Amino acid sequence: MRLALPTRLGGAVLVITIRDLEFRYAEGDFFLGIPELRIERGQTVAFIGPSGSGKTTLLNLIAGIVLPRAGRITTDGVELTALDDTGRRNFRIRRVGLVFQEFELLEYLSVLDNILLPYRINRSMRLDGAVRERAVRLAHEVDIGDKLHRYAPKLSQGEKQRVAVCRALLPEPGLLLADEPTGNLDPHNKGRVLDILFDYAARADATLVTVTHDHDLIGRYGRVVDFREFHA
Amino acid sequence: MRESLYLAWRYLAYHRIKTAILVTSIALIVFLPVGLRVLVDQSADQLTARAEATPLLVGAKGSPLELVLNSLYFESDVPETLRYAEAIRLDTMGLAQPIPLYVRFSARGYPIVATTLEYFAFRGLEIASGRSLTMLGDCVLGARVAAQLGVGAGGSITSSPESVFDIAGVYPLKMRVAGVLAFSDSPDDHAVFVDLKTAWVIQGLVHGHVDLSQPDAATGVLRRDSAVITANASVVQYQEITADNIDLFHFHGDLSDYPVTAVIAVPPDQRSEAILRGRYESPDERAQIVVPVSVIDELLDTILTVQTFVIVAVVVVGLSTLATAILVFLLSLRLRRREIETMVKIGGSRGSIAWVMTSEIVVVLLAGVLLASVLTLITAQFGSSAIRALIF
Structure with missing residues (x-):
């Protein structure tokens, strides 16, 4: 893994730098081209734009889940395009927290086991007592501490997303990528989940990048990136 | 991991x-x-172990497998019977110890194995409780029969009629349980052992009834011709052999004509075995001799x-x-x-x-x-x- 120091720009530390990015899926005519995009440490960013404009694709590119055809992506000081698959996975599980619209909890695991999942699916992470304690503390902080042994299907939508957020926060990532995290939630839970994400970003000086269609919530973000500009 | x-x-x-x-x-x-x-x-x-422990088997000509299954495992249909004379003939030859078997009847679903006391010694069977066969009408139960029926020494067991329609044939005989055999993990555990004569009583070849020569039995007499007394149908045969009526049990005909299903032949050595097998090779021979282990191997x-x-x-x-x-x-x-x-x-x-x-x-x-x-x-x-x- 080739590590580089985070780039400084005008006093701010850049967490994500994208240059001359071109992406195309193997099938279909989807194309995403981003000449340049920089996101600083600690920023809260909303990706907005019409469906199919490439918001989720860019999240996947930033996380190293997919690779561009051309261009460079540097995330948290690491040039992902230069890493192999194992390197990108190890990077992702340690330094990127992912939250999905559909929660993506494993139905056969309890709340606690779902939160601990990242430590069980990658040997570069070690599950020990401290991690368990942190998982329990996180669960209590988001008010699901009394449901640690409940299975995912027995939880409400809001509870499921809070479990998913705990799973993303447990490795204490420097970058949070959330793909419509409030898309399936009622207004009360929307606010609650966002509060947790924003609170974590603020406390840990982490960067939060969220794909959202909810324009009512855009005002909470420090920066908004409209994807229409990439298709202009 | x-x-x-x-x-x-x-x-x-x-x-x-x-x-x-x-x-x-x-x-x-x-x-x-x-x-x-x-x-x-x-x-x-x-x-195979049971067959190997049984050197030779003499039976009526017919299916060797049926003969072996009936005589060793008390299974299959009853083979053609032999005359008891065959056991006497074997004894006379002096080439093997004969152990006659008559495996035809049953009691409460278990085969009645009629034989002689030599059978117990031959199979190494030991009495666990009670005593061995001593009187007509005695029986000794295999260990599993006793356990499953809950009957022990001093109890009784009644033979089953061969057919409910066979009113002139086999009568049920109530037998005294003289003893129970020790568990042997063999078909003997599932059998009821009786003396040959007791089996013949079950068959009606030996029977007991009131003494027709006595005046108080006159109503049972159909005809009296000098020394021959013919009974009528009102004379009831005894269904149980007791100390009081045992003397009234008697044989009709020649004992050597009575049936057995097989005779186990135990030769003292291979030479005797070879000679004995040769004796039964004759085409005129009405009996057959089989080596059980060969039959079982087949x-x-x-x-x-x-x-x-x-x-x-x-x-x-x-x-x-x-x-x-x-x-x-x-x-x-x-x-x-x-x-x-x-x-x-x-x-x-x-x-x-x-x-x-x-x-x-x-x-x-x-x-x-x-x-x-x-x-x-x-x-x-x-x-x-x-x-x-x-x-x-």
Whole structure:
């Protein structure tokens, strides 16, 4: 893994730098081209734009889940395009927290086991007592501490997303990528989940990048990136 | 690896019904051919051991297999009978110790084995409680008969009529249980032993009734011609032999004409055995002499051939079940594609994710094999006894 120091720009530390990015899926005519995009440490960013404009694709590119055809992506000081698959996975599980619209909890695991999942699916992470304690503390902080042994299907939508957020926060990532995290939630839970994400970003000086269609919530973000500009 | 195993275990535990079905299927695939083999081998060993312990068997000409099964295992139909004279003839030859057998009747579902006291010594059977056969009407029960019927020494057991329509033939005889044999793990455990004469009483060849020469039996007399008294139908035969009526039991005809089903011949040495077998080679001979172990070997050859076909069939069924199990796993993987994608997205390593899936298969396979091993052990321990209990 080739590590580089985070780039400084005008006093701010850049967490994500994208240059001359071109992406195309193997099938279909989807194309995403981003000449340049920089996101600083600690920023809260909303990706907005019409469906199919490439918001989720860019999240996947930033996380190293997919690779561009051309261009460079540097995330948290690491040039992902230069890493192999194992390197990108190890990077992702340690330094990127992912939250999905559909929660993506494993139905056969309890709340606690779902939160601990990242430590069980990658040997570069070690599950020990401290991690368990942190998982329990996180669960209590988001008010699901009394449901640690409940299975995912027995939880409400809001509870499921809070479990998913705990799973993303447990490795204490420097970058949070959330793909419509409030898309399936009622207004009360929307606010609650966002509060947790924003609170974590603020406390840990982490960067939060969220794909959202909810324009009512855009005002909470420090920066908004409209994807229409990439298709202009 | 430990974490992958944990996740696999959680998945299998959560889907416990599916897991149980898969484990049972795998267990049956493994157990059926192996268990069948164990069972057949054990049964073959027991059949052979009994046959090897019985040097020669003389019976009426007919099916040697029927003769052996009837005489050694008290199974199959009653073979053609011999005259008791055959046992006397064998004794006269001096080439073997004859042990006559008459295995025809039954009592409460258990075969009545009529023989002589030499049989007990020959089979190494010991009396566990009570005494051996001493009086007409005595019987000695095999260990399992006594246990299953809850009858012991001092009790009684009644022979079963051969047919409810056979009103002129075999009458039920209430027999005293003189003793119970020690457990021998052989067909003897499932038999009721009586003296030959008691079997002949059951058959009606020896019977007891009031003394017709006495004045108070006049109503039972049909005709009196000098020394011959003919009874009418009102004379009732005794259904139980007691100290009071035992003297009234008597034989009609020549004892040597009475039937037996076989005679076990125990030659003292190979030479005597060879000579004895030669004596029965004559085409005019009405009896046959068989070496039980040869008959059983032939039977086992047939069984083994059938077993091979059965095992091939079981293996084919097993393979198709295995293919179904693999299909279930593959479909399961397909259904879990999204779960796998989630693991990939959050950074699960290829190896760890593959191990989770592999661990599930390994755990199911191991559990199936373990269950099959337990079933095989149980079969090895109790299978042949259970089969024998069902058959004998």
